Amino acid sequence: MHGNAQTKLQFERTDVRNLLEAQFSAPYCLAVAATSGRATLDQFEPLRTGDAEVRRLMAVTSIRTDRVLGRRDYPSLEVTFKDGRSDYLDIPFAKGAPEAPIPDDELVAKAMSLLGPVLGTGRAERVVDAVWTLEQCTDFAQVTRLLALDAEDVR
Structure with missing residues (x-):
């Protein structure tokens, strides 16, 4: 380097x-x-x-x-x-910078790789869906409930 x-x-x-x-x-x-x-x-x-x-x-x-x-x-x-x-x-901008946006499929794959092991695949998919439709969300508490871990989920 x-x-x-x-x-x-x-x-x-x-x-x-x-x-x-x-x-x-x-x-x-x-x-x-x-x-x-x-x-x-x-x-x-x-x-x-x-x-x-x-x-x-x-x-x-x-x-x-x-x-x-x-x-x-x-x-x-x-x-x-x-x-x-x-x-x-020479990469002038990191992937994810405004000048080098991450394609949607890569963003979803990254989110799933991070959320899935913690929340489980089904719940992680619901989080991703909720984020994609965030502008239509009328109750943000629904999104935060998806992210909250139950006591038995905490390792």
Whole structure:
């Protein structure tokens, strides 16, 4: 990665022991994305730090402090292959920013991946439906009831 000193300080974690550290570890995020094709919650819980290929990729990932980044700028990514070739990727806006909106199907899939394990699939689907029709909602308490966990649901 190419960034600045703050990028390195904030994201070059290689000793990842929990979900939060994994989310703020560029080496971990890039390694799980490279090995699985995604960086979704199931790549972070349980942690994949025991996976030899994830550990290998984390070990060869570094952040170079060779960029001046503004408040809204993102680090660039450069991948150098064993044969010496390099690919460079610069994403000007994070997915979900107004300039790079998330497609509806991806947004629903993300919501379901986060809500489903906690609320159950059926209830999670009702939450998603309620949010999609929020402008027509006449009683917001109906939506909040869908989100409230019963005492037996709390783990």
